[in-house]
Amino acid sequence: MKICFITTEIFTHGYFGGYGKITRNIAGSLVKRGHDVYVIMPRVKGQEELEIVDGIKVYSYPVIPHIPASFSLPFSIPYFKKINPDIFHSCEINVTTWLAMILMPNKIHVINFQDPRTKEEEERILKLCNFPKARFRKVLVLGLLEKMFKWCANKADKTSAPARYLLDGLKKRYDLDKEPEFLTNPIEMPKIKIKKAKKPTVAYVGRFDWVKRPEIYFELAKKFPEVEFLALGKAWEKDRDDELRKKYSSVKNLKFLGFISDDAKKSEILAKTWIMINTSIHECLPQSFLEALAHKCAILSCQNPDNLVSEHGYYTEVVDNFETQKFEEGLKLLLKGNKWKKLGEKGERKMREVYETSKVIDKFEEIHKQLITCKKNKKFF
Numbered sequence: 001m002k003i004c005f006i007t008t009e010i011f012t013h014g015y016f017g018g019y020g021k022i023t024r025n026i027a028g029s030l031v032k033r034g035h036d037v038y039v040i041m042p043r044v045k046g047q048e049e050l051e052i053v054d055g056i057k058v059y060s061y062p063v064i065p066h067i068p069a070s071f072s073l074p075f076s077i078p079y080f081k082k083i084n085p086d087i088f089h090s091c092e093i094n095v096t097t098w099l100a101m102i103l104m105p106n107k108i109h110v111i112n113f114q115d116p117r118t119k120e121e122e123e124r125i126l127k128l129c130n131f132p133k134a135r136f137r138k139v140l141v142l143g144l145l146e147k148m149f150k151w152c153a154n155k156a157d158k159t160s161a162p163a164r165y166l167l168d169g170l171k172k173r174y175d176l177d178k179e180p181e182f183l184t185n186p187i188e189m190p191k192i193k194i195k196k197a198k199k200p201t202v203a204y205v206g207r208f209d210w211v212k213r214p215e216i217y218f219e220l221a222k223k224f225p226e227v228e229f230l231a232l233g234k235a236w237e238k239d240r241d242d243e244l245r246k247k248y249s250s251v252k253n254l255k256f257l258g259f260i261s262d263d264a265k266k267s268e269i270l271a272k273t274w275i276m277i278n279t280s281i282h283e284c285l286p287q288s289f290l291e292a293l294a295h296k297c298a299i300l301s302c303q304n305p306d307n308l309v310s311e312h313g314y315y316t317e318v319v320d321n322f323e324t325q326k327f328e329e330g331l332k333l334l335l336k337g338n339k340w341k342k343l344g345e346k347g348e349r350k351m352r353e354v355y356e357t358s359k360v361i362d363k364f365e366e367i368h369k370q371l372i373t374c375k376k377n378k379k380f381f
Helices: 018-032 069-083 095-103 119-129 132-144 146-155 166-174 214-223 238-247 263-272 287-294 305-312 325-355 357-376
Strands: 002-006 036-042 050-053 056-061 087-091 108-112 158-161 201-205 228-232 254-258 275-278 298-301 313-315
Touching: 002 018, 002 069, 002 095, 018 036, 018 056, 018 087, 018 287, 018 357, 036 069, 056 069, 069 095, 087 095, 087 357, 095 108, 095 146, 108 146, 108 357, 146 166, 158 166, 158 357, 201 263, 201 287, 214 228, 214 238, 214 325, 228 263, 263 287, 275 287, 275 325, 287 298, 287 305, 287 325, 298 305, 298 325, 305 313, 305 325, 313 325, 325 357
Parallel strands: 002 036, 002 087, 036 056, 087 108, 108 158, 201 228, 201 275, 228 254, 275 298, 298 313
Antiparallel strands: 050 056
């Protein structure tokens, strides 16, 4: 099969977002199965028009400087016919999805929704973050593009989401005729032996941006001097990144490890980590949750997609400020009597049963084959 992924990023050239990681994992796994796989994405600094990443043919289109990336999406059009795939697979819905459906209606179009935010969620993020990108997204996505995206969601031959809790909301938001399917993101199980650190060790894995609220994690480190706090990530804005590192440089048990793109290196760190802590205002199903559980880490978070946190760690419930109290309570509880250990081991078993790469890619292939067969018979399910 020839499959083209439509995405806003891929995990290369300094990009470190979840969509990029997920796209690279899925597309790269399909390449290993012998499929001809492409990606169309906006070009980032230093990127060539065509590059090969893990066997994936990555086409990037030019971006107009100093204006929102959405306005550059029409530059993706020439690549539709150049690639001429059997299937267009959108990692979340965007204007390029709509363009592909309009210009190549006879192709198969699949949308795997990664973070379909409701109006209420957008307003909550805007209220708590209060930064320009959130305001722009609210106006653009929930205003100008909502009808377009609803049309795309109903026109798609298949829709899916990586978390079960999203399915009902997805169907209601877009008034879908067909049921969206649960299709989780894959996680590669560790290739190394998992040996936990002797000293209590926790980790933060993610961007240092406002929506992620890393300040909660850094303040938590001050209150638990006996615990090693590892911070994997950085902020998109250099000024914010520098400011945070300077502010918390005196916290002796807090180590800034930077953005780690090497999976083997990250695996080594998670293999010794006891608990992963997530402090974000909003998450759908972060890849970092799956990675942590695959390495037998318990999770401490104020987000609880598909009950993964409450079942394999401590769910603080919603925290709409920068206070650490509920995170303190959760960390104490998980450390007491090494409760984190059983929860982490339980999480690792869950990853093997449901989320392990080969099982997820089997499902992707099954869906794609069904769609191609139905297309030939001019019948969809």
